[in-house]
Amino acid sequence: MTTTLFRRFVLAAGIVFCTWSATAQPPRGPFVISPQVHADKKVTFRYLAPSAKEVKLGGSQFGAAQLPMTKDTIGIWSITVGPIKPDIYPYSFTVDGVTVMDPANVSFFPNERFKASLVDIPGETPLIHSMKNVPHGSVTYEYYPSVEGSTGSVVVYTPPGYDQQQGKKYPVFYLISGTTDTEETFFKVGKTNLILDNLIADGKATPMIVVMPYGNPMARIAEQKKQAKPADIVGRDSEDAVTRAKLFETDIINNIIPYIEKNYRTINNRDSRAIGGFSRGGGQTLRTAFSNTDKFSWICCYSAYLSPQEMDSRYKNLIDNPTQTNKDFKLLWVSVGSEDFLYKSTVEFIDYLKAKNINHKSLITGGGHTWMNVKDYMAQTVPLLFK
Template sequence: MLKSLLKHNLSIIYLFLCVIQAADIVAQTIPATPVQKNIQSPEVDKFGAVTFRFLAPNAKKVMLIMDDAKPRKMSIDTAGVWSYLETFAPDVYRYSFVVDGNNMPDPNNPYIKPLFKRALGQSLVHVPGPSTLSWEVNDVPHGVLSQHFFRSAIIGDQRDMRVYTPPGYDPKRPEPYPVLYLFHGITDETSAWVTAGRENIIMDNLIAQGKAKPMIIVNTLGYGAPEMFDPGSGVRNKQSYEKNERLFVAATLKEVIPMVEGFYNVGKTKKYRAVAGLSMGGGQSLDIGLNHPDVFDYVGGFSPAVILLDPDYTKAFPKLDESINQKLRLIWIAIGRDDYLTPSVRKYIEWLKTKNISFEYKESDGVHSYQVWRRYLSEFTPLLFK
């Protein structure tokens, strides 16, 4: 039985790695396309209809790829402009063009989500909605985004972290601020939760509405083995991910958290700390949070890639038992029903049940995308530090 389960989990890990490799097509080292004169893309009308355009008169086939990964066939006009029109619900969407097999962002759209160690990123289109949506900019007090650079002695490189401080942040406030350590997904970098996740806008709105406590959010780089992304490295395998996880956790605990507590007026005990993340970062947040209940009080996993952890969960979480129910205030896990990680997350949930762990779990509509993760952040943060 154990041998069969291990074989199945390794198959899922292989599938996940294939999906990651497919996503990396976005970052192929092809020449950057200059801004195309007189081409407006994307064009969003007041009804949510979006027109995407790309000038390529000599191309034979151009496709639009969005969060659902379904190729959308674009059509060409007599001027050589390819276009595609579709109406979308209010939200923010990732997209790219596949031009004769080469995947690239929209050269006419400056709104982009960068990718780690890649020249190209993913384009973003915002379909505006009502002010009640948590990620829409409103006339409320706004927090501040900062970027810190430092050398990680544990990982052995220069890296950065992004920090959101809430509106009116007071470095001398008698009551220290709580901190949410919020991790990004694989191929992303530290800005992803701002560019695509709109974390600062979400927090500004929730704090103004009194739904969430003023808190600091830290986005640190999620790679303990960044060399696995180097072109031609050929090291992206199970061993690389194990090293990535081990060093990332160590750097977070021994470097990032002490640095944040030295720079900012934040609490230095577990009641002031929460950890969460999406995809790879979701698996990392469960790893670091459930294995270190002495460090955090709140743990969240959004579409967590638990398949990147040891498939034998008793090894990945060697000390996890029902005693953690008295140590943690909250374990919160959520995923979209059509997410390709849902089967593995459901198995993980069943394993938690066998250990008599108390947690909150939800499945919502959606795929592996920021459409669900923005909503999860909007639901998760009001539960913190009460």
């Protein structure tokens, strides 16, 4: 074959391949932009569903609970709401009665039960979780040998300079997310890495490692054994809740902490370990710290509590000797929103600590059981740690 004929053959083959590739691709609908955040803090949400009879926006945390959307001539449903107060919010669509995430949005809320997308409304000045022009740490996904032969997973934040300063060791903050959340939630929704980056850059926080574990090892065991996940806990004070918290405590004390201290440059003493959590993770925080006073000096409880009955029966040693307890814990923080469904029980826990002369810091804010509040609580407690 001559050179000219060969080139013609290659060109023809290329045309045939490109034609086949184009025709082999599935048909695509119109390009959809959603969410679209406007300069005035209003937001337009869009969803492509030409055959749907009804689409609603589910954004209750920014005042848009099940709002009907309008369909245009090509099948894109849309609605504009706001202005919305700057923050990060979950939302979803209900399409003919079925709740779905926004397929046009790559930002989502990691959770075992519900699936939601996230919309970030920026402030006129950068919020504490905003991406700023500061040195940034790293986020790593780790796998470790966990309870009952399972494999566990954690998300680990290391501060700016960790890889460069090979001789430096760091304190560790173990941070546990809420009921049905995953190990990714503090990272992807709570923006832990960006909050730490910003606080460290401002000189407000001690550089630290943050370890974000999965708080439901029983579900992970079931999943890896190809079994159905256990039902959600009924009753935060129930024996089932205590049993599951004990399994998590076993995991973090016997598996997670040793794994982190083997594989990261950590300062391995109680004064260099903090533990905190939200909702179920807050209850796990209290139970783990109160049962292992030799492991943690810093406790951060967000929107959670232990009942006076549990405190009296399980942690009598702490209550009967408040002087020693106050020496053991450099920080015991409890915070909750006034609209939180756990508000009453959390305030009762705060009053109990006060009556028993247990030193603590408490914060009551507005708002409910939301990650908007959690980011605020974390941003306020991180500067107090390891001082």
